[in-house]
Each structure stands twice: as C-alpha cells, then as structure tokens.
Amino acid sequence: MKKIPTLPRWSLPLLSILFWVGAWWLLAVLFGKPLLLPTPWSVITTLFSLMRTASFWQTVGLSLMRIVVGILLALIGGTLLALLTVKSSFAHHLFSPVLTLCKATPVASIIFLVLLWIGRDRVPLFIAFIMALPIVWSNVREGLLQTDKQLLEMAALFGLSAKDKLLAIRIPSLFPYFLAACRSAIALAWKAGIAAEVLCAPKLSIGRGIYESKQYLMTDELFAWTLVVILISAAIEWGALKLLTKVQSQKKWEVEPRDRVA
Amino acid sequence: MIELRDITRRFGERTVIENLNFTFPDKGAFALMGPSGCGKTTLLRLLAKLDRPEIGSVIHSHRKISMAFQEPRLLPWLNCEDNLKLVLSKDNSSSENTQKWLRLFELSDTAKQYPSTLSGCMKQRLSLARALAFGGDLLLLDEPFSALDQALKMRIAPHIREACRHALTVFVTHDPSDADLLGATVLHCQGSPLNTLSET
Numbered sequence: 001m002k003k004i005p006t007l008p009r010w011s012l013p014l015l016s017i018l019f020w021v022g023a024w025w026l027l028a029v030l031f032g033k034p035l036l037l038p039t040p041w042s043v044i045t046t047l048f049s050l051m052r053t054a055s056f057w058q059t060v061g062l063s064l065m066r067i068v069v070g071i072l073l074a075l076i077g078g079t080l081l082a083l084l085t086v087k088s089s090f091a092h093h094l095f096s097p098v099l100t101l102c103k104a105t106p107v108a109s110i111i112f113l114v115l116l117w118i119g120r121d122r123v124p125l126f127i128a129f130i131m132a133l134p135i136v137w138s139n140v141r142e143g144l145l146q147t148d149k150q151l152l153e154m155a156a157l158f159g160l161s162a163k164d165k166l167l168a169i170r171i172p173s174l175f176p177y178f179l180a181a182c183r184s185a186i187a188l189a190w191k192a193g194i195a196a197e198v199l200c201a202p203k204l205s206i207g208r209g210i211y212e213s214k215q216y217l218m219t220d221e222l223f224a225w226t227l228v229v230i231l232i233s234a235a236i237e238w239g240a241l242k243l244l245t246k247v248q249s250q251k252k253w254e255v256e257p258r259d260r261v262a
Numbered sequence: 263m264i265e266l267r268d269i270t271r272r273f274g275e276r277t278v279i280e281n282l283n284f285t286f287p288d289k290g291a292f293a294l295m296g297p298s299g300c301g302k303t304t305l306l307r308l309l310a311k312l313d314r315p316e317i318g319s320v321i322h323s324h325r326k327i328s329m330a331f332q333e334p335r336l337l338p339w340l341n342c343e344d345n346l347k348l349v350l351s352k353d354n355s356s357s358e359n360t361q362k363w364l365r366l367f368e369l370s371d372t373a374k375q376y377p378s379t380l381s382g383c384m385k386q387r388l389s390l391a392r393a394l395a396f397g398g399d400l401l402l403l404d405e406p407f408s409a410l411d412q413a414l415k416m417r418i419a420p421h422i423r424e425a426c427r428h429a430l431t432v433f434v435t436h437d438p439s440d441a442d443l444l445g446a447t448v449l450h451c452q453g454s455p456l457n458t459l460s461e462t
Contacts, residue, residue: 153312154335157327158349158396168348172339252339252376 038220047224055204063124063206064232067193070128071186077129078136078181085137086144102134111196120200124207128193132185139184143177144170172253179244186240190233263288264309264400264430269318271304278304279315280455288323288399291426293441294434294459296451302434303332305456306402309432324430326398332405332434334389336377342388343373349396359395366421367391368414382409387418394425401425403433407440419443 007015021040028039038046050056085092110130114123147170155165197207206225213221247253264286271279278301286292286309294302307313308320310329336345346363347355364370367387377385386409393401406422407415423444425431435441441448452458 150331150333150335151337154331157310157312157329158392159326160348164348168337168340172337 035217035219038223042220043223043227046220047227050221050224059204059206059209060228060232062204063194063197064236066125066197066202066205067128067190068236070125070193071132071189073125074129074132074136074185074189075182078133078185079140079178081133081137082140082144086141099134099137102130107131107192107195108199111199115200121202123200124193124196124202124205127196128189131192132189135185135188136178136181139177139181140174143174146177147173172251175244175248175251175253179241179248182240182244183237186237187233190229190236194229263321263323265321266308267319267321269308269315269320271301271308271313271315277455279308280453280457281318282457282459284449284459286430286432289428289430291423291431291433291441291444291446293438293444293446293448294432294451295436295438295441295448296456298436300451300454301456302451303404305451306404306432306434309400310402322400324398324400326396327400327402328393328396328398328429329402330386330389330393330404330406332408334377334385336385336388338377341374341376342369342380345377345388346392346395349392354395354397363391363395367418383411383414386410387414390418390422394421397429399429401429401431403431405434405436407435407437415440415443 025040028034028037031037034042081095085095107127111123111127114126118126151169151173152165155169160168194207194210197205198211199207201208201211206229209225210222210229213219213225266282266284269279269282270277282305294305296302304313306329308315310327311320311322314320337348340348342364343357343360346360350359361370361373364373367390369384369387369391372380372384377388380388386406390403390406393403403422407418410418422431426444426446431444431446433440433444433446438448440446448462449459450462452460
C-alpha cells in the first residue's frame, strides 16, 4: 500500500493560518463591500502605511507601557495579597469579597466608573491591573497552600533559615502556579486594557486608533489596529512565558506538585 | 536525656499513645519495635519535636536533632549533592565533606543526579546520608533499612553505628536483626494505645 506523505509538524500552524486568511479573503471578495469587510491585502497595506508614521510607534509604545505596568503591578500586588491572605485568615475573609467582586463585575462597568475617578489616561493601566490582580492572587495563594508540608517539616527539623526555606522550597513550589497566573493574566489584562482604551480614548493609544477608525468607517484601519493588538498580545505572552519557562527548566522547578515528594 | 512524662497523643477519636512514661539516656541506640500502627512513628515525631502530646510532656536535653523520615523528603529540584548541602552548615558544606558522605552511602556516581532519577533504595540512602551528615546529639531514624537489600544494609550499618556512638539514636524497625546490627537495645511498644516501652 502506498504510504501517504505526512507534513512536517511546524507547517501545521502555518497552514491553519493560511486557510483562515484564505477564507477571509474569499468572503471579502464574495461580499464585495470593503467598507464592511476589507480584504487581508488592504489591511496589510494599511498596516504598513501606519507603521511608516512616527505616531504609530508612539501609540503602540504608550499602550504597551500602560498595560504592561498594570500587569507588573498586579503581579506584585497579587503576590503580596496572596502572602497576606495565607498568613492571616482575618485578611483572607476581609479581602475575599473584593476578589469575588473583581471577578464578577463587568469590565465595562469598572471602566466607566474609574473614568470618573482617575481620568482617561490612567484607566487602561488600572483596568489591566484590576483584571490581572485576582488571577495572580488566587493562583499564588493556591501555590502557597499547596506547598508540600512534609518538605516544610523537614526544613524546620534541620533548622533551615527563612532565606533557605524561601529559595529552596517556597519559590520552586510556587513557580508553576505563578507561571499559570502569568499565562492567564497577561492575555486577559491586555484585552481588557485595550477595551478600556477604546472606551476612554486616551491620547496616543491603540484603543483610540480603533475607536476613531470605527467612527470614520475606516474598516481596513480598524482591522489593522486589531491585528496590531493580536500580534502584540502574542508577542508579550510568548516572550514572558519563554523567559519564565527558561528560568523554570534551568532551576529544575518544573516538577508537578504530585511528584514533589520523592 | 529525654524524659517522657505521662504523654498522651490522640488523633481525633483515636488515642495512639496513652500515659506513656520512659526515660532515654544521653547516648546509646534504641530500636522501637511493635506491630504496624502501634504508635512508633508518632513517638518518633514527639521525640523530634515535630508533634506535641495533648497531655504530659517531653523533656529534652538535646539541642540538635537529626532525622531520616520514613519517606525520603528530598527536594526534587536539587541534585543529590545539593540536597545534602542544603542542611549542612557553611563550615560543613564543603564539596569534600558532601563527597565523603555520598561515598560512604555509595552515591558518588549520582552526586549530580536529581531524585526523580534515583531508585527507592538510593533515595533512602541519600536521606540517611543527610541525617548523618547533619550530625546532632539526637538521631531519629524511621525504618532506615526498609528499602535496602541485605548486602547494602551490611555495608551501610557501620556508618550508622558509628553515629550512634556520639548521639542518642532511636530508630523504628520491624526486623530484630537491625537492632543487633546497630548494637541497639530493643524497646517493645506495648499496649493499645501504646502505654509501655519494655526493654529486652
């Protein structure tokens, strides 16, 4: 029987993207209304013409800065809150409703409310922070609670210093949970931050670009800005996870919790 | 010296140790023997100060306690050498010293290996090496030979016996020959719940 040739593994995602771009192209041609659905080619050319302007890079840089700062603050704040709520059950009971509130409240409600309090320029940063905070908090808290008690007992018996316990047991145990938190928080915070920019339209922001292109029915520009958002999101997530997983594998911290006790 | 004064330890409804009195001297080796679930490990944990009795007291004159647990409790992200170094003081954590302990427990070839790549026997030897390298004046061993074959046991035992000369050593075993091997006094755990340690 003749063997069917198989495609190399790396080509599959590329083929998948080509298929969907092809489908989009076909649909745009059949539809024939570029104002409603531009072709991929017109989106790409619009994107390249945007990229040739200085304001594009300023816009991207500022949006990126606002949201990345929000995510970093959430990583710090969420970790501190997790430490506090693990140490003190009073703090846990005090802050738990805030966690539930953050998770359940529609992001649009928070955006409009915060817009009244802190002004449009700071809203995206705050929204990225408030969206990522509960994810980091709950993941890190879970990681702290799941730290192997037997290893901690061993450390106590052998009189390990607080620094050694932190470096040799706490951080390696926590790392997989922290990584999972980053994975979820970055994508969500980025999307919510851009949504905040769309609704608040601060100067020099991707969201404002999306908002204005929608206002003036420049659909190809709307698609181009959306493409920018998708590409940056993928780049941040890829970069951050690459960095963290490199640290994890170098330090041999990738062991699953169930395998922890040898 | 360790003095157990009328100690009682319960886990929920179940009483494991009840009104137990015993005095261990400063030095010497003692083998705790008795049926499974009679409270040997609980007693060892009380001696290690990892647990407290509900009633009674454990009076200790020992300052530095070392223990090899029933499970090896090794850090999976540290190699054998680093698992050993972790518990050693700065003065004792030299490469020569860790190599010496690894050699004594026939683990020299695995110094850079991680626990996930070791057999159960190797993990137990590393756990024993860690306890002995740490030193201390009270050495507690929970079933130290359970994963070792007879030949290895015979080769490892002298190192433990040497440690017994400098510290009070209490270990749990099911095999009377282990007590002979380490020159230990056998303490039979009697009663249910455990209330007497009788010497033979």
